[in-house]
Amino acid sequence: MTAVPAARRHGSDFAELSRSIKQAGLLHRRRGYYLATNTLTIAAFAGVWVMFGFLGDSWWQLGTAALLAVVCTQLSFLGHDAGHKQIFRRRRANDAVGYVHAGLVGLSYGWWVGKHNRHHANPNHEDDDPDLDIPALAFTTGQGRIKAGFLRWMAKYQAFLFFPLLLLEGFNLHWSSIQAAWRGQVKLRVLESAMLTAHTGGYLAAVFVVLSPVTAIVFVLLHQGLWGVYMGCSFAPNHKGMPTTTNRHEWDFLRKQVLTSRNIRGGRWVDFLLGGLNYQIEHHLFPSMPRPNLRRAQTIVRRFCATHEIGYSQCGLFRSYGHVLRHLHAVGAPLRTTSGTARSHTHTR
Template sequence: MPVASPSVLEAEAATGSEFAPLLRQVRERGLLRRRHGYYAWTIGANFLALAALWTGVLISRGTWWVLLLAVPMAVISGRTAFVGHDAGHQQISGNRKVNRALGLIHGDLLLGMGYGWWNDKHNRHHAHPNHVGKDPDVEVGALVWTRAQAVEREGFARFLTKYQAWLFFPMLLLEGVALKVASVRDLRRLPLPERRVEGALMAAHLVLYVSLLLSAMPVGTAVAFAALHHALFGLHLGCAFAPNHKGMEMPRDDERWGHLRRQVLTSRDVRGGRVTDWLLGGLNYQVEHHLFPSMPRPHLRIVQPLVREHCARLGVPYTEAGPLESYAQALGHMHAVGAPLRRAR
């Protein structure tokens, strides 16, 4: 079940929590209402852009110039992922079946990424952001997020941890493929009916993707296009998600924060204008998104001043940084985590 659903927010309000006055203010302004027109336009424009790009690929006649189209293809793939993300949070429609259908189309069919896998992982992250042992985004993987995790690394993983801040962006080039591999591996966890649907859609994506490339260009060019497309797609998504929580508070098991502090203290907003909003899919308003995960994306910019003012009244630190500063803070945290290993060499 998605976290921070209306029933959860109602429970917070009923307790007279720090979050309750803000929730009432947001509801009074109608900022939790769906924006069907916005999403219809966004989804339609995205489909048109995909159709135009694939038309360009097909009429390229296999020249190496087609690799230039991998750049906008990666950006539009990122836009597709953002729509799937919003569907998973029930932002697009009040009907769960509609949201699931949109998530399956944009995730499994268009990207080859498992909607069920992503939704489960992402909802657990929202429930316990930056909490080791509860948030899957701070589990030990190719990267680690605490010094306790770092000192347990051995072999090549230990080398990666030593220099993970320097290797972070190069490693993101593999993220586009890693997401698909994780989605396929997770299929066995799903109930049989869901496994069949998602498995069939991901298989259809693979067949269509390979068929389109091979019908438009030689094998060597097709491999180069797919590699560049997925590398830039992974980099794009990583750049959208990386500055949101890394280097922010990491709650301990003995800390009992309410919804507002749990979400605000672990999240960071990224300053910017409309271009930043577009490129980062609204995730630059990470504090607001975590407080109101079902809020439609275009309302996040509107609610930001309300959240900032409410936090100021409570004396709760509200973190906002420019794009370069936010990456510097995230990379600085990763560099500090690996410090004990660099001293031990």
């Protein structure tokens, strides 16, 4: 008798789970929630800029920069939800919300959606997940081996450099967005180019007109640095340090999404702080599920995984960062050992 591949044997598991989720009504849209959340977040964004205008040229503006970093991250979370069609059922309405939020933050919505969709289709895949393709870091020993020069040195000590590097993530997101629009890698190139130009010009004009040059530079560095750290700290715990996959794996959709993802334990405060990304397993299984329904879905998914003996990873926020740093340190260990051995041989000769 011919053996049935594991992926095919388990193919009906997700269908069973999906029926339970649908019966619980967890894929229904939550327009009231998103109307309130969008209104409050955009009002907060406008309020911070009003505060900026009232304070004028003052070092107190560094507090404004910190507040702006928080609000921009919350806007980014809403853009993320729109990109997954969590707000409306139709793509066009979600995209309209997504483009507005991306324009306020200074990102290319088309570039980000394309990149993020590839990640969802191939979470933690060593070749196909764009979130594992970061030149400054090595997430597998294979990635570490092929690095050379300064990037190899960074991979050796990447656990120590991880959080400092997040200070540059905001600038990296802006630059990647500009490059994508400039190279025509987005569908609405003219619109995105105009929005990015308007955002950059308006932002820099406001900062350098109101503030003295030194204060303005510090404001920009602090705002963009904190935004990058907040964004990085929200997305990094979700998959980093979890198993990676290759084309040799025969996991079905359910196991591929669950086994490569990590949830963050916590209450409503963590839900707000991480924009629902703390329910990463449920989000990857049902990307279009509205954010406020993820908490209820977790109970169903976790019980289902326990019944079917599927590993379900969950830990506290700070412990998740510990897992990430230990993983990065372990990946860099062979490079540090190789370097030390080479120096020892050189000294002996």
